[in-house]
Amino acid sequence: MKQILVPTDFSAHAENALKVAIQIAKKNNSTIRLLHLLEIPHQTNDAINSATGIPEVMLHIKNANDSLAKIKETFKDENIEINEFVRFERPHEGILSYSNKNAIDLIVMGSHGISGIEEILIGSNTEKVVRLSNAPVLVIKKDTTQLHPVNFVFASDFSNEIKKPFEKMIEFTRFFDANLHLVMICTPNSFKTTAVSENIISNFLADFNLKNYTTTIYNDTNIEKGILNFAKKINADLIGLCTHGRTGLSHFFSGSISEDLVNHAIKPVITFKI
Structure with a gap:
């Protein structure tokens, strides 16, 4: 984890994500890339090449750079290399593009968390990054x-x-030298007997030299609830899972477990792209 990307909108959530990223960077001698995305309104974007548009755009850039400089100054005593960048792009697209172009090893993001009809209609930038990022994404909660x-x-x-x-x-x-708890969630729609589930896990783990871990087969009404309930049962500090990165209608109809967890888990979530 030599290159850690921390997108920021200057919110308290983003600051918390940066604090965690600094913790990881100090332990691993990593460099932090602090990225702010400016999504210029269409009317301003159309005027960028005009004499009246340029001053407004330059003001956006100046304000963003000033805010990034203040953040960097706040954490100067951490002895971590923090490089700041401003880009003109839609937030989730800019984060993904920057990550791919700069060989980012880990993205650390804050999550505001949403629910209900807002979740269905608009989603969030964090969800989109979680779904599509090639690099692991660590989502820091409130x-x-x-x-x-x-x-x-x-x-x-x-x-x-x-x-x-x-x-x-x-x-x-x-x-992190953590205790690893591996869990397979069985639901009515994806039921497997205990014997079958144990055999799948055993065969899978045969290729890995793991220590300090447990395996559990946990039954629940759906996968998301199973993960959250199991995590609560063992007092988990972090939840991890893989994401397929579905897009379009298939994503809308099937949903995304990783995105649901980002919204509803009260603990940090880390996702790994398949």
């Missing part, structure tokens, strides 16, 4: 400013396609 994951829950179906992101998850677990 009031979290330090990350000390003693108990790390990783939920999976333990299929072969999970093996590559599972290796990244193991690295993250070892980085």
Whole structure:
């Protein structure tokens, strides 16, 4: 995790994410890239090349750079290299583009969390990044400013396609020296007997040299509830899972477990792209 990207909208949520990113960076000698995205209104965007449009755009840039400089000054005593950047792009698109172009190892984001009809209609930038990012995404929840994951829950179906992101998850677990709790959620729509589930997990883990872990088969009405209820049961500090990155209508109709967890979990969530 040499390059950590922290998108910021200058909110308290983004500041909390930065504090966690600094904690990780200090432990791993990482560089933090602090990114602010300016989404210029259409009327301003159309006027960028005109004499009247340029002053307003320059004011946006100046204000953003001033705010980034204040943040950098606030954390100057942390002895962490923080580089700040301003880009003109829609937030989630800019974050994903910047991450891909700069070989980012980890994205740390704050989440405002939404629910109900707002969640269905507009989603959030964090959700979109979680769904589409090639780099692991660590979502920091309200009031979290330090990350000390003693108990790390990783939920999976333990299929072969999970093996590559599972290796990244193991690295993250070892980085924090956390207790790893592997869980398979069985629901009425995806029911497996205990014997079948245990066999799947056992065969999957045969390819990995894991220590300090547990395995659990947990039954619930749906996968999201199963993960949240199991995490609460063992007092988890962090929840991890893989995301397929579905888009379009398939995403709308099938939903996204990772996005639901980002919205509803009260603990930090980390996702790994399959």
